Amino acid sequence: xxxxxxxxxxxxxxxxxxxxxxxxxxxxxxxxxxxxxxxxxxxxxxxxxxxxxxxxxxxxxxxxxxxxxxxxxxxxxxxxxxxxxxxxxxxxxxxxxxxxxxxxxxxxxxxxxxxxxxxxxxxxxxxxxxxxxxxxxxxxxxxxxxxxxxxxxxxxxxxxxxxxxxxxxxxxxxxxxxx
Amino acid sequence: xxxxxxxxxxxxxxxxxxxxxxxxxxxxxxxxxxxxxxxxxxxxxxxxxxxxxxxxxxxxxxxxxxxxxxxxxxxxxxxxxxxxxxxxxxxxxxxxxxxxxxxxxxxxxxxxxxxxxxxxxxxxxxxxxxxxxxxxxxxxxxxxxxxxxxxxxxxxxxxxxxxxxxxxxxxxxxxxxxxxxxxxxxxxxxxxxxxxxxxxxxxxxxxxxxxxxxxxxxxxxxxxxxxxxxxxxxxxxxxxxxxxxxxxxxxxxxxxxxxxxxxxxxxxxxxxxxxxxxxxxxxxxxxxxxxxxxxxxxxxxxxxxxxxxxxxxxxxxxxxxxxxxxxxxxxxxxxxxxxxxxxxxxxxxxxxxxxxxxxxxxxxxxxxxxxxxxxxxxxxxxxxxxxxxxxxxxxxxxxxxxxxxxxxxxxxxxxxxxxxxxxxxxxxxxxxxxxxxxxxxxxxxxxxxxxxxxxxxxxxxxxxxxxxxxxxxxxxxxxxxxxxxxxxxxxxxxxxxxxxxxxxxxxxxxxxxxxxxxxxxxxxxxxxxxxxxxxxxxxxxxxxxxxxxxxxxxxxxxxxxxxxxxxxxxxxxxxx
Numbered sequence: 001x002x003x004x005x006x007x008x009x010x011x012x013x014x015x016x017x018x019x020x021x022x023x024x025x026x027x028x029x030x031x032x033x034x035x036x037x038x039x040x041x042x043x044x045x046x047x048x049x050x051x052x053x054x055x056x057x058x059x060x061x062x063x064x065x066x067x068x069x070x071x072x073x074x075x076x077x078x079x080x081x082x083x084x085x086x087x088x089x090x091x092x093x094x095x096x097x098x099x100x101x102x103x104x105x106x107x108x109x110x111x112x113x114x115x116x117x118x119x120x121x122x123x124x125x126x127x128x129x130x131x132x133x134x135x136x137x138x139x140x141x142x143x144x145x146x147x148x149x150x151x152x153x154x155x156x157x158x159x160x161x162x163x164x165x166x167x168x169x170x171x172x173x174x175x176x177x178x179x
Numbered sequence: 180x181x182x183x184x185x186x187x188x189x190x191x192x193x194x195x196x197x198x199x200x201x202x203x204x205x206x207x208x209x210x211x212x213x214x215x216x217x218x219x220x221x222x223x224x225x226x227x228x229x230x231x232x233x234x235x236x237x238x239x240x241x242x243x244x245x246x247x248x249x250x251x252x253x254x255x256x257x258x259x260x261x262x263x264x265x266x267x268x269x270x271x272x273x274x275x276x277x278x279x280x281x282x283x284x285x286x287x288x289x290x291x292x293x294x295x296x297x298x299x300x301x302x303x304x305x306x307x308x309x310x311x312x313x314x315x316x317x318x319x320x321x322x323x324x325x326x327x328x329x330x331x332x333x334x335x336x337x338x339x340x341x342x343x344x345x346x347x348x349x350x351x352x353x354x355x356x357x358x359x360x361x362x363x364x365x366x367x368x369x370x371x372x373x374x375x376x377x378x379x380x381x382x383x384x385x386x387x388x389x390x391x392x393x394x395x396x397x398x399x400x401x402x403x404x405x406x407x408x409x410x411x412x413x414x415x416x417x418x419x420x421x422x423x424x425x426x427x428x429x430x431x432x433x434x435x436x437x438x439x440x441x442x443x444x445x446x447x448x449x450x451x452x453x454x455x456x457x458x459x460x461x462x463x464x465x466x467x468x469x470x471x472x473x474x475x476x477x478x479x480x481x482x483x484x485x486x487x488x489x490x491x492x493x494x495x496x497x498x499x500x501x502x503x504x505x506x507x508x509x510x511x512x513x514x515x516x517x518x519x520x521x522x523x524x525x526x527x528x529x530x531x532x533x534x535x536x537x538x539x540x541x542x543x544x545x546x547x548x549x550x551x552x553x554x555x556x557x558x559x560x561x562x563x564x565x566x567x568x569x570x571x572x573x574x575x576x577x578x579x580x581x582x583x584x585x586x587x588x589x590x591x592x593x594x595x596x597x598x599x600x601x602x603x604x605x606x607x608x609x610x611x612x613x614x615x616x617x618x619x620x621x622x623x624x625x626x627x628x629x630x631x632x633x634x635x636x637x638x639x640x641x642x643x644x645x646x647x648x649x650x651x652x653x654x655x656x657x658x659x660x661x662x663x664x665x666x667x668x669x670x671x672x673x674x675x676x677x678x679x680x681x682x683x684x685x686x687x688x689x690x691x692x693x694x695x696x697x698x699x700x701x702x703x704x705x706x707x708x709x710x711x712x713x714x715x716x717x718x719x720x721x722x723x724x725x726x727x728x729x730x731x732x733x734x735x736x737x738x739x740x741x742x743x744x745x746x747x748x749x750x751x752x753x754x755x
Contacts (some may be wrong), residue, residue, distance in 0.1 A: 012361070013360070013361060016310070017298065017299075017302075017310070020299065020302065021302055024302050024303060025303075028303050059488060059492070062488060063485065063488075063489060066484050066485035067485050069484075069485075070483070070485055071307075071361070072306075072307040072327060072359060072361055072362045073361055074361050075360050075361040076361075
């Protein structure tokens with residue numbers, strides 16, 4: 001079965017428990033999440049989640065959006081279409097770097113426009129942001145030097161152009177279809 | 180106008196303002212502040228004996244009245260005892276509001292005495308829920324809870340209120356505008372979609388209307404009747420939809436599904452167009468999904484868009500209220516020239532005639548459960564509200580009661596909750612005191628929640644309960660007989676020894692009778708009909724090996740239905 005990676009941007013009311021409600025929905029309906037990130041928005045009463053979901057088919061994706069839309073606290077869901085959205089994730093990686101390899105590691109960091117944010121005698125912490133492909137290409141490149149520790153944020157995304165999530169668009173799965 | 184009052188007073192006032200007349204519940208530590216002003220309220224609070232009873236009673240009330248049912252419980256175990264009823268209401272889309280006490284807001288999360296995270300526990304089984312920590316938020320939560328429970332696809336809503344929110348002071352303001360930016364159910368079906376549905380029906384050779392609980396929730400039986408007058412086509416009603424169209428109508432082929440009639444199962448399997456309204460293609464209806472109705476196009480109307488395409492892809496989706504949709508559909512059908520569907524109807528008639536629903540073993544000397552249930556229906560009549568538990572007696576009730584009128588059939592369908600019957604019967608009788616309300620229960624189910632008969636006896640709620648006593652967990656035993664080599668692991672209840680149901684019922688303040696023959700059965704049913712000053716329990720002793728037929732074994736194709744043990748129908752579809 002081929003799985004599709006879909007990025008959904010979900011605008012929710014900023015109320016306690018909303019994250020648990022959404023995570024629980026995915027868990028109990030057997031939907032797979034690749035990553036989920038959540039944070040405040042330009043409005044104090046709303047939060048926005050970026051959910052990267054793995055879906056075996058279009059029907060499953062439709063169920064996910066419909067079930068999410070049923071949650072009273074979900075205000076709007078839009079799908080971030082490939083090529084029409086800016087996506088970023090952030091990694092912090094502690095790389096083994098002794099005197100003999102340090103220069104090579106720093107060269108890679110520079111190539112990927114990463115930043116060294118902490119230095120120790122035999123290791124570096126490096127910060128890299130970018131879309132999934134770039135970040136993971138970097139990880140592949142530095143793997144031979146020794147990754148001691150790795151943390152990654154979920155993906156965040158915004159649709160390109162002047163439209164916002166609260167404007168109507170042909171991609172939106174609107175809360176009008178809600179019960 | 181604004182007045183200062185406690186959160187508890189505001190809660191009671193808000194309940195009164197949204198029109199609550201009855202609540203079922205049990206007080207306890209954290210909800211005590213609410214029960215004090217409730218004591219002076221015109222709201223009738225019925226003190227039940229177990230919180231599960233309160234939740235099912237609220238469901239029974241809601242189903243019988245079409246209004247929101249209310250149940251209350253204290254924190255911790257009081258609240259967790261509501262869970263089964265909430266889950267049941269969620270599965271069957273019953274509008275109820277549960278109000279639970281919670282520990283003081285500053286103690287939440289400390290594993291305080293009688294603390295349970297009931298909001299977290301009920302996330303997956305409520306339409307929505309609230310945790311209220313400030314008295315200022317109480318009235319709004321109540322208004323929103325009732326709005327959410329009763330609109331769109333109905334369902335249970337829980338409002339958990341911290342004790343200090345009940346005791347704290349707030350200012351009463353009314354009315355409150357509802358502000359739910361993420362909740363806007365689509366009620367009006369799309370004009371063009373409905374018109375297209377009418378055209379698809381007109382073009383179909385073998386159409387079937389597949390209707391269910393959504394017709395009940397939308398109070399859409401009249402609109403359905405109009406469609407059937409305009410375009411008389413074969414129709415099947417799901418377990419939840421029994422009664423929305425009269426069983427006596429020649430085009431009603433009864434209930435489809437695992438224990439459906441051969442004709443109803445055949446109508447769906449052989450159809451070229453299924454017009455599904457207020458149904459959800461549940462696995463108990465479809466059987467093995469991939470082989471369900473293989474040649475049918477599907478028009479699916481539901482107020483919950485998530486139901487459309489969830490199990491079976493829809494060729495024409497229609498989101499909206501069933502009543503509005505059916506009214507529009509009748510209108511559009513009226514503009515079209517419709518074929519007669521005579522050959523299709525004749526085929527289904529022939530199935531119905533050749534494979535009537537198994538009504539008992541003619542060679543068995545014992546009282547037949549099917550016969551008992553048919554008798555209750557005959558004697559009580561079609562104006563009666565019937566409530567059931569879950570299992571064999573439920574299936575027989577679905578087949579053999581007089582399902583002639585809508586909104587009088589209460590059963591636990593989606594969840595299949597044994598123990599639903601007695602408290603739901605109580606709730607229905609409270610909601611419809613002028614109606615005769617019969618609960619038909621099994622001996623297993625009855626033992627789960629019968630304590631509410633004490634509540635009925637003490638509160639002047641004269642329900643009638645029939646116990647179809649086969650001494651076993653009958654449906655489970657039937658599966659053991661058919662699929663587990665007759666190894667009866669833990670299904671013998673020994674109710675021939677204990678309890679003595681007559682004594683038990685009498686001890687709870689009921690009139691109680693027992694019947695072992697058909698003559699006795701008729702006599703006790705007739706006697707029960709004359710008693711209206713207290714609850715009545717009648718026990719019918721039947722054979723433990725009576726089985727429900729027809730049956731589609733779980734997970735198999737509906738084509739493999741058996742109308743009796745090892746007896747498969749001849750579909751003869753080639754002739755069509």
